[in-house]
Amino acid sequence: xxxxxxxxxxxxxxxxxxxxxxxxxxxxxxxxxxxxxxxxxxxxxxxxxxxxxxxxxxxxxxxxxxxxxxxxxxxxxxxxxxxxxxxxxxxxxxxxxxxxxxxxxxxxxxxxxxxxxxxxxxxxxxxxxxxxxxxxxxxxxxxxxxxxxxxxxxxxxxxxxxxxxxxxxxxxxxxxxxxxxxxxxxxxxxxxxxxxxxxxxxxxxxxxxxxxxxxxxxxxxxxxxxxxxxxxxxxxxxxxxxxxxxxxxxxxxxxxxxxxxxxxxxxxxxxxxxxxxxxxxxxxxxxxxxxx
Numbered sequence: 001x002x003x004x005x006x007x008x009x010x011x012x013x014x015x016x017x018x019x020x021x022x023x024x025x026x027x028x029x030x031x032x033x034x035x036x037x038x039x040x041x042x043x044x045x046x047x048x049x050x051x052x053x054x055x056x057x058x059x060x061x062x063x064x065x066x067x068x069x070x071x072x073x074x075x076x077x078x079x080x081x082x083x084x085x086x087x088x089x090x091x092x093x094x095x096x097x098x099x100x101x102x103x104x105x106x107x108x109x110x111x112x113x114x115x116x117x118x119x120x121x122x123x124x125x126x127x128x129x130x131x132x133x134x135x136x137x138x139x140x141x142x143x144x145x146x147x148x149x150x151x152x153x154x155x156x157x158x159x160x161x162x163x164x165x166x167x168x169x170x171x172x173x174x175x176x177x178x179x180x181x182x183x184x185x186x187x188x189x190x191x192x193x194x195x196x197x198x199x200x201x202x203x204x205x206x207x208x209x210x211x212x213x214x215x216x217x218x219x220x221x222x223x224x225x226x227x228x229x230x231x232x233x234x235x236x237x238x239x240x241x242x243x244x245x246x247x248x249x250x251x252x253x254x255x256x257x258x259x260x261x262x263x264x265x266x267x268x269x270x271x272x273x274x275x276x277x278x279x280x281x282x283x284x285x286x287x288x289x290x291x292x
Contacts, residue, residue: 001247001277003270004204006197006256010211012190014093015260018070019043021091025067026052032061034081035069035122037091038260040213041237058086065089071122072096074129095158096123099186102155103127111153111182114146114172116165121217124157143171151180158188159218159259161195161225190259191218198222198256202229205254207247210235211269212258219258226256238265239272244279 015038025031032053036044044054055061058081065087068078072092081088103113113134117124128134137143152172156165162185169183202208208226212219214237226233234246247253253273257266 001250001280002252003273003277004201004252004254005270006194006201006254008190008193008197009255010257010259010261010263010266012093012188012259014070014095014188014190015043018091018093019047021089022047022052022067023050025065025089026050029065030063031065031067031089032058032063033067033069033091034058034061034073034077035071036215037067037069038213039216039219040258040260040262042213042262042265043260058084061086067091069122070096072100072126073122074126076129077126093158093188095186095188095190096126099123099127099155099158102184102186103131103153106153106155106182106184107131109153109182111151111180112149114152114154115157116154116160116168117157118217121157123159127155127157137168137172140168140171143168143175146172146175148176149179152176152182154181154183155186157217158186159191159221160187161221162187162192163195191221194218194222194256194259195225198225199229201254201256202226202233205230205252206250207232207234207252208254208256209233209242209269209273210256210258211237211266212261213237216258216260219261222256222258226254230254236269239268242269242272242276244276247273247276248280 018037032055058066067089070091070093078088106113115127115136119136154169173181208230210223223235
């Protein structure tokens with residue numbers, strides 16, 4: 001069995017920086033993170049072991065210092081925390097800040113904001129809570145429900161697949177041919193790289209393993225991308241989720257991971273795949289990264 005790693009996989013710089021920031025601050029004073037710093041239980045367990053607390057709202061926290069997650073938050077949410085006398089730190093990914101600025105620019109220039117993303121996702125809530133009005137779309141049916149406006153300004157949740165985003169922008173333009181439509185591409189480069197690499201990987205494999213948190217949007221999107229090109233795709237959070245029977249008769253197995261997946265977890269899954277290959281009497285011939 002040959003094992004291929006995607007040319008781009010695993011933690012992005014925004015997640016690494018957020019974890020490092022939280023760890024450093026927690027060493028100096030008690031810290032509560034408002035929500036999940038990143039959507040990966042292995043990372044969250046490590047932070048809890050360092051004494052970091054987690055709370056959904058500032059008024060349920062037990063510390064004077066709180067931290068906004070890598071997904072960002074609205075100015076209104078941060079202001080509510082400060083009004084309670086809390087010190088508010090931001091671990092927001094810089095590329096999420098870029099998306100916030102893009103949406104505000106569109107509004108200032110007179111465009112009705114349309115956000116492509118999941119309406120219940122923490123990043124999307126942060127992008128939209130400060131807006132007087134907006135629309136959130138994720139499907140062609142959502143676009144069909146939009147009412148006509150003279151100007152649409154479109155941005156996206158940073159972890160949306162760029163092809164989906166472009167398709168929805170095209171749908172909006174087709175549905176409102178008389179409207180002025182401006183699209184600002186706010187899908188982050190790490191997401192684009194991992195999506196492209198996952199597609200290339202899946203085309204070459206009999207089975208693909210995607211590693212990431214159960215609640216990680218970008219990991220689920222990697223699963224969906226791989227499934228379009230490979231019939232056997234398995235989403236796992238760690239090596240314990242692997243099942244030997246899933247790899248029977250597999251000559252080439254691909255490995256990719258979401259942007260909040262630690263390197264150690266990826267390595268542990270790879271080691272477990274070697275053991276499974278040995279059990280199947282089909283030992284791993286090699287582990288190869290695909291060319292970037």
